[in-house]
Every structure is written in structure tokens, then in C-alpha cells.
Amino acid sequence: MTATPSANVSGRRQANDWQLFKSILPYASPYRNPVGLAALLLIPLALAGALQPLLVGQAISLLRGEDSAYDFLKAIPLGTGLNVLSGLLLVTVVTRFSLQAVQGFWVQKVGQQITADIRRDLFAHVLSLSVRFFDRTPVGKLITRLTSDVEALGNVFATGAVGIISDIFSILVIVVTMFLTQWQLALVLVLLLIPIAALILYFQYEYRRANYRAREELAELNATLQENMMGISVVQMFRRERFNSELFRQSNLNYVHEVDRTIFFDSAVSATLEWVAFAAIAGILWFGGKGLLNETLTLGTLSTFILFAQRLFNPLQQLAEKFTSIQAGLTAIERIYDLLSEPVEIRDAPETQTLSTDEADHLGEIQFQNVWFAYKDDDYVLRDLSFTLRPGEKVAIVGPTGAGKSSIIRLLCRLYEPSQGRIIVDGVDVRNLSQSELRRHVGVILQNGFLFAGDVKSNIALGESYCLSQIQEAAERVNVDGFIRELPEGYDTQLRQRGTNLSAGQKQLLAFARASIRNPNILVLDEATANLDVGTEVVIQDALEKLLAQRTAIIIAHRLSTIRNVDRILVLKQGELVEQGTHRQLLQQEGVYASLYRLQTLGVAG
Numbered sequence: 001m002t003a004t005p006s007a008n009v010s011g012r013r014q015a016n017d018w019q020l021f022k023s024i025l026p027y028a029s030p031y032r033n034p035v036g037l038a039a040l041l042l043i044p045l046a047l048a049g050a051l052q053p054l055l056v057g058q059a060i061s062l063l064r065g066e067d068s069a070y071d072f073l074k075a076i077p078l079g080t081g082l083n084v085l086s087g088l089l090l091v092t093v094v095t096r097f098s099l100q101a102v103q104g105f106w107v108q109k110v111g112q113q114i115t116a117d118i119r120r121d122l123f124a125h126v127l128s129l130s131v132r133f134f135d136r137t138p139v140g141k142l143i144t145r146l147t148s149d150v151e152a153l154g155n156v157f158a159t160g161a162v163g164i165i166s167d168i169f170s171i172l173v174i175v176v177t178m179f180l181t182q183w184q185l186a187l188v189l190v191l192l193l194i195p196i197a198a199l200i201l202y203f204q205y206e207y208r209r210a211n212y213r214a215r216e217e218l219a220e221l222n223a224t225l226q227e228n229m230m231g232i233s234v235v236q237m238f239r240r241e242r243f244n245s246e247l248f249r250q251s252n253l254n255y256v257h258e259v260d261r262t263i264f265f266d267s268a269v270s271a272t273l274e275w276v277a278f279a280a281i282a283g284i285l286w287f288g289g290k291g292l293l294n295e296t297l298t299l300g301t302l303s304t305f306i307l308f309a310q311r312l313f314n315p316l317q318q319l320a321e322k323f324t325s326i327q328a329g330l331t332a333i334e335r336i337y338d339l340l341s342e343p344v345e346i347r348d349a350p351e352t353q354t355l356s357t358d359e360a361d362h363l364g365e366i367q368f369q370n371v372w373f374a375y376k377d378d379d380y381v382l383r384d385l386s387f388t389l390r391p392g393e394k395v396a397i398v399g400p401t402g403a404g405k406s407s408i409i410r411l412l413c414r415l416y417e418p419s420q421g422r423i424i425v426d427g428v429d430v431r432n433l434s435q436s437e438l439r440r441h442v443g444v445i446l447q448n449g450f451l452f453a454g455d456v457k458s459n460i461a462l463g464e465s466y467c468l469s470q471i472q473e474a475a476e477r478v479n480v481d482g483f484i485r486e487l488p489e490g491y492d493t494q495l496r497q498r499g500t501n502l503s504a505g506q507k508q509l510l511a512f513a514r515a516s517i518r519n520p521n522i523l524v525l526d527e528a529t530a531n532l533d534v535g536t537e538v539v540i541q542d543a544l545e546k547l548l549a550q551r552t553a554i555i556i557a558h559r560l561s562t563i564r565n566v567d568r569i570l571v572l573k574q575g576e577l578v579e580q581g582t583h584r585q586l587l588q589q590e591g592v593y594a595s596l597y598r599l600q601t602l603g604v605a606g
């Protein structure tokens with residue numbers, strides 16, 4: 001066992017079963033009617049269940065002419081009395097059989113709908129969580145929560161485990177009926193129930209802990225699996241197969257170890273109940289037998305109680321059978337609840353401001369005011385950064401690897417929030433803008449544009465309602481229309497997941513079309529032309545000039561030759577702005593930029 005799962009278990013938010021139950025209660029409210037109907041059926045079901053032992057006991061009493069037989073039965077002929085009892089027994093059997101079927105169907109149907117609703121909300125919630133959350137949570141773990149944890153919850157309904165509620169209700173009705181029939185025997189049975197309940201609670205507690213750890217291990221396993229699938233080319237290229245298989249084997253073993261613990265506690269519950277059910281019947285026989293000899297008890301009542309004991313432990317045994325499913329379901333709710341209560345760090349302010357859409361307002365001004373930023377604690381990657389980009393200005397950010405260039409972009413787009421300081425776009429703090437307005441205002445083209453499974457045109461429109469001609473125009477504006485038309489089915493060409501049937505450069509071309517169609521006032525290019533060959537880059541550069549006209553632009557590029565013509569260059573070093581000016585001014589300053597530039601031109605010459 002590794003230290004990780006226990007750390008996870010102890011580090012998780014504590015919620016008791018009642019809180020967990022309450023957390024899914026709102027999901028049941030749209031299905032009030034079927035849930036109410038199923039709950040209502042509990043009453044006739046439990047009553048019919050409690051009546052059966054009484055009827056059998058009465059038949060025996062009647063046959064033996066005992067006092068415990070009801071007076072109205074004693075008043076009619078024996079044959080008629082037995083017929084009445086058999087008829088009533090048949091009614092209870094048919095009632096239980098048919099109502100159980102109706103109830104089972106409704107509960108399962110509603111259960112699956114509730115599970116689907118939870119899955120939907122979980123997905124929407126995960127998508128709204130900040131990038132910071134994804135930095136610390138492996139995707140494989142999230143997938144486990146969205147798939148197998150939700151599945152475990154669905155199983156509670158699918159396996160009929162939710163019928164436990166009806167079992168508990170039946171136990172209560174039987175207990176009351178027993179006390180009304182013969183309180184001494186009823187007491188014997190109820191006293192037996194107390195230690196069993198305590199034992200079951202203990203096993204349940206242990207099972208839940210083991211099950212939570214097992215789920216954590218499964219999430220770990222899936223994270224390893226996902227990482228290897230995503231990085232398959234690196235795995236194969238560096239011959240990591242054997243090494244990674246060993247890591248996977250360990251993860252697998254940890255999982256099995258935890259599952260073994262859950263099996264142990266599950267079996268312990270079944271075994272305890274099996275044993276106790278017999279002990280209960282023995283207890284009744286012993287105690288009731290003495291009553292029979294003293295003639296304080298009739299055989300009819302004793303038979304009724306033997307059946308009661310069976311009836312009482314039957315739901316408990318069912319509980320043992322459903323136990324795994326229910327406990328797994330509760331663990332699943334716990335994990336789902338954990339994720340659903342993960343706070344959305346970046347959300348729209350209650351009253352957002354809007355940006356001016358008036359062209360005359362010279363849109364596209366960006367101000368960073370004393371911005372500090374750290375991904376973790378006080379490990380600042382941007383330090384007291386202040387600069388202003390005038391509307392329409394083209395500014396390049398350069399600096400060594402890890403200087404914090406991309407972090408500036410992430411802050412501007414509000415994927416993260418600054419630790420201190422403010423970022424202002426057209427006079428409005430980005431925190432006061434709605435995220436959709438900000439993202440519409442700022443277009444970003446990244447080095448590795450992500451593509452979704454679907455066709456080319458939907459990858460440009462990305463869910464917005466652009467028509468084909470608008471998409472084509474946008475592609476023409478950035479000179480990528482020709483490239484798209486050369487694809488096997490032009491704009492209808494299906495892209496496989498993550499666009500694996502396109503080259504890195506081709507993906508970047510589509511990213512240009514994506515930005516062009518949205519017509520943002522501010523355009524950010526993060527190493528956007530790094531994957532293009534020189535020929536394509538010339539074509540794109542030409543398109544870019546057109547795209548960038550009238551817009552504010554931030555360009556991050558390692559190849560300094562591509563940014564010589566920008567209005568201003570900001571030089572970043574270890575998160576601080578160390579120089580700024582035009583290419584010419586910076587060369588004259590003989591500082592960081594000049595040495596970077598010389599190194600590159602030397603590199604090119606060499």
C-alpha cells in the first residue's frame with residue numbers, strides 16, 4: 001500500500017451519510033411523483049409482509065383449536081375459516097408480488113434518470129473549474145469520477161439496492177406487529193437485533209474506508225493508463241514499455257489489495273447475518289418451547305414468531321446482499337459530492353461591466369498594473385509587472401524559456417487570476433468582465449491548437465452559429481481557404497480525435513481561421529507560427545498583417561527575426577520586465593535582448 005491513498009482519504013472533506021443523502025436529494029425533486037408513488041407502495045407491501053406470518057399462525061391455531069385463534073374464525077366452520085385464511089394469504093402474496101414489480105420498475109427508472117442528471121451536472125461543473133484545478137488533478141482521476149463513480153451510484157438503483165429503504169420499513173412494521181402479538185418473544189428478537197446492528201455498523205464503517213481507498217487506487221490506475229495512452233509515442237520512442245508496465249503493475253496490485261479488503265468486510269457482513277438468523281430462530285424455539293410446555297404460549301403463536309424471525313432477518317440478509325452496492329454507492333456519492341463542491345475559482349462577478357463596441361473608442365487597450373502571479377504558494381513567476389499596450393499597438397514579448405511569457409497570456413484571458421495587481425482591458429478590470437465577453441474580445445492562437453473530433457467547419461465555428469460562407473470568408477482572410485479545400489473533403493473533412501490526421505502546422509492554420517471568424521479586438525499569438533514551414537509562414541505572415549491591422553496584438557516568439565517589425569518589444573526575465581523598446585532601440589541598449597538576438601543570428605549563421 002502506498003502513502004498516497006491514505007493521504008487522500010484523510011485529506012478529503014468529511015461528510016456524513018445524512019449530508020451525502022441530502023446532497024443528492026435535490027436531484028430527486030423533479031421526479032417527485034414516481035418517487036412518492038414508490039414510497040406510498042411501501043405501506044401495503046410492508047403490511048402484506050407482516051400479515052403473512054400471522055395468517056399462517058392463525059391457521060395452525062385454528063387447526064389445533066387453540067385460544068390464540070381469532071374469535072371470528074372460531075365462530076365459523078373450520079373448513080370455511082381455513083379457506084378464508086388461505087384466501088387472505090393468497091391476496092397478500094399477489095399484492096406483494098405485483099406491487100414489488102411496479103415499485104422496482106419505477107425506482108430503477110427514476111434512479112437511472114437521477115444518475116444521468118448527476119453525470120450531466122458533474123460534467124458541466126468540471127468544465128467550469130479553473131485551469132489551476134486541472135493542474136493539480138490528473139485527467140484519469142477525473143474520468144474515474146465521471147464514469148465509474150457515477151456508474152457505482154447508478155448500480156444502487158439498477159441492482160435494486162435502493163429497496164433497502166423498503167426493507168427497513170418492513171422491519172419496523174414487523175417489529176410493531178410482533179409487539180402487538182406477543183411482547184416477550186418480540187423482545188427476544190429485538191434484543192438480538194441490537195448487537196447485530198452494532199456489528200453491521202462497524203463493518204459498514206470499515207467497508208466504506210476500504211472502498212474509498214479502492215476507488216482512489218482505481219483513479220490512480222486510470223490516471224496511469226491515461227498518461228501512457230496520451231504519451232504513447234514517447235513511451236515507445238524511449239522504450240519505456242517495460243518500465244511503465246512495472247509502474248502499472250504496482251498500481252494494479254495496490255488496487256487489488258484494497259478491493260480484497262472490501263471483499264473481506266462484505267463477506268463478514270453476510271456471514272454474521274447468516275449465523276444470527278439461525279441463532280434468532282434457535283432463541284425463539286428455546287424461549288417459545290418453554291412457553292409451550294408451560295402452556296403460556298400456543299403452537300400457532302410460536303409458528304407465527306418463527307416466521308416473524310425469518311421475515312425479520314430476511315430484509316437484513318437482503319441488506320447484506322445489497323450492502324456492497326449501497327456502500328459503493330455511498331462512497332461514489334461522497335466522491336461525486338467532493339467534486340461537485342469543488343469551488344469554481346474563476347466566476348463572473350455578480351454585476352459584470354460591458355466593453356464599448358464603438359469603433360471610435362480605439363478598442364484594445366491593455367494595462368497590467370503591478371501584477372504578481374504564482375502558480376503555487378509564493379513561488380512567483382511574474383513579479384510586479386506593469387505595462388500598457390495602446391489600442392492597435394503590436395507588442396512582442398520575448399525572454400528566455402520559463403520567463404513567464406505564456407503566463408501573461410493566461411492571466412490576460414483570465415484562465416488564472418493574479419496574486420496581486422490588476423489587469424485592465426479598455427478601462428475595465430478583467431475580473432469585472434463576463435468571461436464570455438473577455439474571450440470574445442481577446443483571440444488567442446496557441447502553438448498547439450486543440451482540435452475536437454468532428455469536421456473542419458465545426459472546428460472553426462466551435463459551436464457558434466456561423467454559416468458556411470462566413471467560415472469560408474474567415475478562412476480566406478487568413479489565407480487558409482486553399483489548404484482546407486485541398487483536404488479530402490474540404491470543409492467537411494472529418495478530423496479524428498485531437499486532429500491526429502492533421503500535421504502540427506495544419507492544425508495551426510485552422511487555429512488562424514478560428515481566430516479570424518471571431519474578429520477579436522485583441523489578438524494574442526503564442527508561438528503561433530512556430531510549426532509552419534518557411535513557405536507557409538510567408539503566406540500566413542501576409543494574412544497575419546491583414547488580420548492584425550486595426551487590432552492590438554501580443555506576439556510571443558522565440559525566433560526574434562519574426563518580430564523585428566513590431567511597435568515595441570517587452571523583454572522578460574524571470575518574471576520581471578527588464579527592457580522594452582523597438583528592435584533598434586533594444587539592440588543599442590546592449591542588454592538581454594541584444595545578447596539573445598546575437599546568439600540567435602550567430603546560431604543561424606553557424
Ligand SMILES: Nc1ncnc2c1ncn2[C@@H]1O[C@H](COP(=O)(O)OP(=O)(O)OP(=O)(O)O)[C@@H](O)[C@H]1O
Pocket residue numbers: 135375376381399400401402403404405406407408
Ligand atoms: N501550470 C503550471 N503550474 C506550475 N508552474 C507552472 C505552470 N505553468 C508554467 N509554470 C512555471 O511558470 C514559469 C513560467 O512559465 P511560462 O509558461 O509562462 O514561461 P514561458 O516564458 O512562456 O516559457 P516558454 O518560452 O518555454 O514557453 C515556469 O518556470 C514554469 O515552470
